[in-house]
Amino acid sequence: MxxxxxxxxxxxxxxxxxxxxxxxxxxxxxxxxxxxxxxxxxxxxxxxxxxxxxxxxxxxxxxxxxxxxxxxxxxxxxxxxxxxxxxxxxxxxxxxxxxxxxxxxxxxxxxxxxxxxxxxxxxxxxxxxxxxxxxxxxxxxxxxxxxxxxxxxxxxxPADPAAIVYTSGTTGRPKGAILTHQNLTFVSLNCIIDYDVTSHDVALMISPLFHVASLGMGALPVLLQGGTLVLEKGFEPGAALRQIQRHRVTMLSGVPTTYMMMADHPDWATTDLSSLDKLTCGGSAVPTRILTAYEERGLAFAQGYGMTETAPGGTSVPPAMSREKQGSVGLPQFFLDVRVADEDGRTLPAGEVGEVQVSGPNVFAGYLNLPEATAAAFTADGWFRSGDLGYVDADGYLFISGRSKDMIISGGENIYPAEVENLLADVPGVAAAAVIGVPDDRWGEVPWAVVTVAPGAAVDTTTVAAFLDGKLARYKIPKRVVVVDELPRTASGKVLKAELRERFAA
The missing domain is CATH 3.40.50.12780 (ANL, N-terminal domain)
Incomplete structure (x- = not known):
């Protein structure tokens, strides 16, 4: 062959x-x-x-x-x-x-x-x-x-391109991440090892396969091992619970929002979940309330961190450590190295915050048609620069302390403010705009727009939503528009989003 x-x-x-x-x-x-x-x-x-x-x-x-x-x-x-x-x-x-x-x-x-x-x-x-x-x-x-x-x-x-998966762009346009056969093979092997995927597993696919997490860390490892996929066209918590019981599902992957909606469903208490033994969750940390709800049913999460550019494996927290290391995104996956480095590429000791950088066979080949962005994404010694800030503890567990790219994660979907801000600039009456993530009990975060308006103009949430409808996916459209006299800026004119988050996202 x-x-x-x-x-x-x-x-x-x-x-x-x-x-x-x-x-x-x-x-x-x-x-x-x-x-x-x-x-x-x-x-x-x-x-x-x-x-x-x-x-x-x-x-x-x-x-x-x-x-x-x-x-x-x-x-x-x-x-x-x-x-x-x-x-x-x-x-x-x-x-x-x-x-x-x-x-x-x-x-x-x-x-x-x-x-x-x-x-x-x-x-x-x-x-x-x-x-x-x-x-x-x-x-x-x-x-x-x-x-x-x-x-x-x-x-x-193995080095040939297998897929191009688009990730929201920091400068406004989604970028195509080129994933090779090697990338997708090794992310599958990492999941098989870290999550103990076997041929006996029955995995319920409630997350859409067009997401690299669902594909690379759900479907492909199971097919490689000879397990069974149960395909759901869309997520509905009651239907997911019925499928778990009907097919004796052993493996489930999702984001905190999906797990929360299942635990809050009226059928939660009466559904037979005894077959489940692998729950994986990414996108953001699992709230304590949800951890407790699943622990009461004898279940624990393997939480993780990754990105499209790593196909998307990065780190994972073993279920047995979900409480002891709560807040951590875990250890590097098996065939992968993760370091926290300063601006000079020096690996930092435990406890010091720096940029999270990744090296391994599941790191992507580059961005389609964007050689400059590809070059900027890697350090001089070949590590992928995540743009996220974090630190490792004495046991080697990674903690994310900030997203230097200002990315918003809403219900497991990534939203880059620049993409939304570029369109907000075309809304009649908007003089300047900044998009920030605001905590939300259901979705983790939702986007808000903070804008200044031209003299005599009237801009509100309804008019902005109507303008953006059909131009952006609806989860990217700001859930609220706040009008301010001026946006806080640095001397060079850059918007101080940290100040906006402190003011509106507290």
Whole structure:
């Protein structure tokens, strides 16, 4: 087999566990590893018939489904690059990703036809292929029926690009992080080792697979080990609890908000959770109330820290240490090194705050089309600069003490203020704007906009929301707009966001 990347995984699984359930979906949907491998190879033949070849980018816009997994593995089998798109993005954001990635084909769920029509009204779309048949359009299912299984025979190396995942940009535009086959393989191995993933695991995928955390630290490790994925199209706490009980789910990944919503659901106390033994959580620290609610059911979290550029593994706190090291994001994952360094690259001793830097085989290859940003992201000796501030304790556990990039994390979604501020500058009447994160009991943080307005202008939350609707994903739209006489600034004119947070986020 020439494929040393992800594309060979399912063929190898077909040999080892052909009749094992790989995917469970819908009411009674089930695909074994043999069926999944065969379907993926047929899908690769379909993509090739659409002109996809080595190095091409295949974009995917859709919810969690077998189609997502099949399209991913079919793409990489051809040596092409998979580009998942966040389904919550507004048409201009989708257009930017399609244009920036130079996608040669767009695979999509028909539920997003209206969104894509809005994109097409302003921008040229690449050829598209729906994941289902309908409206006279042949989709993947009908095309795959006429295709024969068999690996394409394309030589794929570990260093070849496998996916481009877009991360919100610090300067306004999302950047495409290039993840190689090696990156995604090693993040999977790190999760298998740190979370003890086995072939007996049944993982409920409540987080969307277009997020690199759900894909790289949830779906891929389970498939590599020959476990079973239960695919949920969207998250609803009651449905998630029912699926845990029905399928005897052993593994669950989410963000604090999803775990909170499950614990607050009326069915929480009566749902059989005895099968669960792996809960992983990222995005932000788990509140004590939620830790307690799950501990009362005999459950503990493995919490962690990472970013798109690390595919996204970084550190993890073993469940047994979740109380003793509460507030920490954990130890470096197995095949990974993490250091805290000063501005000169000197590793700092325990307790001293510096920049968190990462080195290892799951660190990305760079940003697409952005050589200067790529160069700036690495130190002279090759460590990735996270931009986050932190320190390690005497036991080597990492604590995050600040985000130097001002990133906001709302319900597990990353929001970079610059992206929102660039659009706020176009709101009629807004003279200047700064976006900050404000604590929120449900979402962890939500964005607020602090603005100054032109003389005689009237600007409020409603007018800003109406202006931004359709231009930004709704979770990025400020939940409140505060008008001030002037923004605090440094002598050079930079807005002092720390002062704004102290004033409004206290």
């Amino acid at each position: 020439n494929d040393q990347g992800l594309g060979g995984w399912l063929a190898r699984r077909r040999l080892r566990s052909p009749d094992k359930a790989a995917l469970l979906h819908g009411e009674d949907g089930r695909l074994t590893y043999k069926e999944l491998a065969d379907a993926t190879e047929r899908a690769a033949a379909v993509l090739a018939s659409q002109g996809v070849s080595r190095g091409d980018r295949v974009a995917y816009l859709g919810e969690n489904s077998p189609g997502f997994i099949i399209a991913l593995f079919a793409t990489v089998q051809l040596g092409a690059v998979f580009v998942p798109i966040n389904t919550r993005l507004a048409p201009p954001e989708v257009a930017h990703i399609l244009r920036d990635s130079a996608a040669s084909l767009l695979v999509h769920d028909v539920e997003f036809d209206e969104r894509l029509a809005a994109v097409a009204a302003e921008h040229a779309l690449p050829p598209s292929l729906p994941t289902t048949d309908g409206d006279g359009r042949p989709g993947f299912p009908s095309l795959m029926r006429d295709a024969a299984p068999g690996l394409p025979g394309v030589r794929v190396a």
